[in-house]
Amino acid sequence: MPFRFRSSDTSVEEGFRRIACERLDEALALLRSGEAPPARIVHQLRRTCKAMRGLLRLVRPAFPAYQTENAAFRDIAAMLSGARDSAVLIETLDSLIDADEARQDWAMLRSHWAAPGHGAAGAMAEQIESCRAPLLAARVRAPTWALTARGEDAILPGLRKTYRQARQAMRALEAVSRTPAAAQASHAWRKHVKYHGQHIRLLSRLNPDLAKRRLTRTDRLGDLLGDRHDLDMLIARLPQDGGLLSDPAAAAQLAALAHQRAEALARKAARPGEALFAEKPSDFAANWAIPPRRR
Template sequence: MAYRMKRSDETCEEALRRIAVEEIDAALAEIDDTAMDLHEKVHQVRKRAKRLRGLIRLVRASFPDYAAENAAIRDAARRLSGLRDFEGMVETVDKLAEATGPEGLAPLRDHLIAVRDGAVAGSDVVADLAAFRADLVALRARAEGWSLTETGFKAMRPGLEKVFARARRDRRLAAETPETAVIHDWRKAVKYHWYHTRLLQPLDPSPMDRRAEQVRRLSEFLGDHHDLAVLDAWLAGLADPPGGEAVRTALRTRIAARQGVLETEAQALATRLFASPARDLSRRWKRLWKAWRAA
């Protein structure tokens, strides 16, 4: 299974290189897939970039090239952000309709689709994908030679603890001050912990699968919250909102109500997932690591 440590990886360094190359090769294949819808293609390769950033963040403390490579992956993915932003808002409207009912959302959805399609027509997505592809090819060549200064679980423990501690801290901050920026920061930490749980799933497959699924759900709650904030900000800035001012006011009220529900669901789930300090989690996972490597 992709995006996992394997017992056949003799070292963490070898695992780092293998997983990075696998993700890059998958992204290159998606870019080259002529049958794949353009919007889906952009969505998929941006997810690959996020997985790569999650991978290197796990070994950040022992990876001398972390800062440069993280910036390279981030900047490459930004080439495709414009198209994805509008497609993301269409998906956000669809999720809002699913959660609260479709009434009153059709004019907004139609307007967003028209804006999205206009953005595609007015840009050179093919050229942006070609440039992103070139960045990935260069990254692949470097990834084959990536090196770490530590071995075994020691290479991963600081990154694992830092991300977990940040998610735990941000949960408390969001409970005290549920502002958009605070919740967005919390979501980023949660998503990185999700990636780390997936990478280390072979240590204890069934429990780790369950945790990964719960963290994924939490990440989705927080991601939906952020996407609604983006949609709300876009709506607020429209000079001529679809349906008029009364419709815009009603939609923004509806968005805020849905965000409140998502905050409640996220806090309930996160309280269980992040109950223990980061060091407790890393100690448990270190014991699992040693048993897994010794098997």
């Protein structure tokens, strides 16, 4: 189902509940079928948790249960994080390896990260199963979720807040660029960009042309920052595992290349970021007014 409010929704609250129930139904159906590979199920469940947290953030100022429900989906996602970390490290390392013989030593590091894979299927299955009960419990609660505001008052404060946070996170990253704090600042910006993109999808019917343009940019920016985050995760792991390499210089060489790629991605992200977050939050939010008959 499309992740957005519909013109047929009788109220923001009704659309909020409908979207939540549809996403949770899809996740539970995936669990029941048992047909998809475990890695795909983990990926889809993590996407569901991110989408649900984005939905909750949109109505956060008008949703008294926000803290409880957001924590529930954060905890479900945390159950699945270990299943993905090794795969991300390997994929990122593979993106750095080329035919240079001097870098063949990195294969030892890859083998180490891949070693847990022999029992990963069973561990992944356990992690997936652990998500079933909390997802079902959330599905039971979702039809009762209530908002304390209607129409624009239910969505524009949350929209402005997430936009403002993304804008501030971009400036914060600029302030610490090329310092050890840049990795954490980049991750924070990526998180807020992702939430902002989810909000644009949710509200796309209110301004289709603007939504289409912004989604193209937010998706591109999210991909750049996501690749940067994967590189930062590899860099952070090297002090722990780099000693496994037979040549001590290989770890330093790998870290230097990862830093170089990360900085290149940061430069690429700057332009779409400036284009997306040039407006003041109040000016940006004015583009998403709800027609009177749908409030």
